[in-house]
Amino acid sequence: MLNEIKKDAQNRMAKSVEAFRHDLTKVRTGRASAALVDHLKVNYHGSEMPLNQVASVAVSDARTLTISPWEKQLVGAVEKAILASDLGLTPNTAGTVIRINLPALTEERRKELTKVVHSESENAKVAIRNIRRDANTQAKELLKDKKITEDELRRYEDDIQKVTDSAIKDVDGVVKAKEQELMAV
Structure with missing residues (x-):
């Protein structure tokens, strides 16, 4: 027993x-990591979905994350989720690709x-x-x-x-x- x-x-x-x-x-270090945005929820047709289920997240270099939503209409929702998060990051959108530049700590x-x-x-x-x-x-x-x-x-x-x-x-x-x-x- x-x-x-x-x-x-x-x-x-x-x-x-x-x-x-x-x-x-989730605690950010000096380099970019896809885990940094994994916990974000995106409004997808009225329901909250994890970011990694509606978009692909990639690390393009040491300080840049690239997010590619799978549907074009999701770009705005993903941007809103990033801005509303407690990460303090600003997304840059170019067409259907969202880039997040991480400032130096x-x-x-x-x-x-x-x-x-x-x-x-x-x-x-x-x-x-x-x-x-x-x-x-x-x-x-x-x-x-x-x-x-x-x-x-x-x-x-x-x-x-x-x-x-x-x-x-x-x-x-x-x-x-x-x-x-x-x-x-």
């Missing part, structure tokens, strides 16, 4: 770390983005700690139902703490890598 709870907690913690990694793709902006990364990492750590709490609660229920002993519970809680520490260490490693990426000029 305890091993199943521990495996479930490990899997959930690993998913939290992966979700954190994925969230950091200033030192001040890099520091702001580092703060955003740290804030996101705290959210990931809180999620991991919540998973630990849930797992410990499940184990205490087993003790209450007299399915395990107190010694087994203590050993299990130590194991879960080690798993939690490992997951938090992974999050810190991701933060450190992203910081280096942000501060590289």
